[in-house]
Amino acid sequence: MTLLPRSPRLTGASTTDRGLPNATVARLPLYLRALTQLRATGSATCSSDQLAEATGVSSANVRKDLSHLGSHGTRGVGYDVAHLQAEIAQAIGQTQEWNVVLVGAGHLGKALAAYPGFASRGSRIVAVVDADPKRLGEQVVDGLVIESADDLDEIVRDRAVSIAILATPTHAAQDVADRLVAAGVTSILNFAPVALRVPDGVDVRQVDVAAELQILAYHEQRKSSPREEAVSG
Amino acid sequence: MTLLPRSPRLTGASTTDRGLPNATVARLPLYLRALTQLRATGSATCSSDQLAEATGVSSANVRKDLSHLGSHGTRGVGYDVAHLQAEIAQAIGQTQEWNVVLVGAGHLGKALAAYPGFASRGSRIVAVVDADPKRLGEQVVDGLVIESADDLDEIVRDRAVSIAILATPTHAAQDVADRLVAAGVTSILNFAPVALRVPDGVDVRQVDVAAELQILAYHEQRKSSPREEAVSG
DNA sequence: TCGATTTTGTGAACGCCTTCACCAGCTCGT
């Protein structure tokens, strides 16, 4: 598989093939977001400093990232907002909409199905499936009714799905992942706290909220105990 | 502020002070999870290879990580599961429970409040607040009733909260963050797609599901167009 | 037209993190 680096994440392969550095790819969505906002305010151009401000990335880093796109800004002026937005959108594959299947219609699954941020950012959830027969037919949001997990194959194939969101209980995640891959899914966003095993060519990104809190807790602990580092003897 | 590296994430400061490398800290929760599982199966010891298998990290990396803890395993045998678990738990601050306030009781907020994975991994949500008066008093889960966002200060102070989860609409996030920080919160897990501005000493970790999908989409695009790299002329 | 100012693009240096390779130390069978 190709477990994509999260940020610290994870493999080690960076510039896959002849593409952009992974770290850059992870930041392009941030730039896109910032540009959309800037455009809404009527700005025609923006500097790397402005983008830095809006995204929390250093301006040098912004310039380096954008230079990888060959996206030539104009010295003394900055970047053309509309043009840069289009360029990033193309690089990131936002010229098309990506059909996504959401597996698992529990609390989290329903929350994700209702999230308006996907549509505005290039992804469309075209199906919500669940293993629990009691949930079948339930409408989670306008135009989305919970379907049976047994129909995964058909759904993936008929609706040109290549990306899946896994919001199942932990114990079911690997099995569902296997079936998704078998059906043709090649990218998985996994919310279940397990390391999925998938074949080469399938990308997995992991979101583990409990782990995020644990990382924060580590730093909290260090804040509260200042200088715990007394020498032993 | 101290915007914590996600994985590619984000500042650049690594081994803060005399602590563990950030990349290692981000993996400790994974090891902990794996160890808990191993312990449930009755294994008394485990090798770095087993941990590697269970977490998706390379075995060399596992050993390097654990060596930072001074956690001496036994050559020829492996690590003592119970002992290592305790050691990681201590390093990561799991010997105590961390009180967390959840801000925003929309779909996502409710899903997070109901998530059983927090309690088992060291965090306890002690309050759910929302700005919408219509939601006040609503019970989201046993023992948790939605409280007013006006009481944030009091809640944070009285219940010894140092970590907050932000699940508000985007436009409200920065304002809430400011108030949380003012109330004494020093760690924020932010689900709103904005780069929060917080003072030094406050840690922010960002979860942006739409961005995760966009990153996957980037790689999907590259998969579908094999060798798009024809020379120009 | 020219100089001051702004801002990009980029090579070089630096630092973090991962991987490699191998030694040290433990167990177990004989």
Place this chain on the structure above:
DNA sequence: ACGAGCTGGTGAAGGCGTTCACAAAATCGA
């Protein structure tokens, strides 16, 4: 006892990624 086989610890090397510093190029005012 001792040798074979595992398995952890760790220095060295290499790869990515960020930051630095500055030259190149554009605008603007006089």
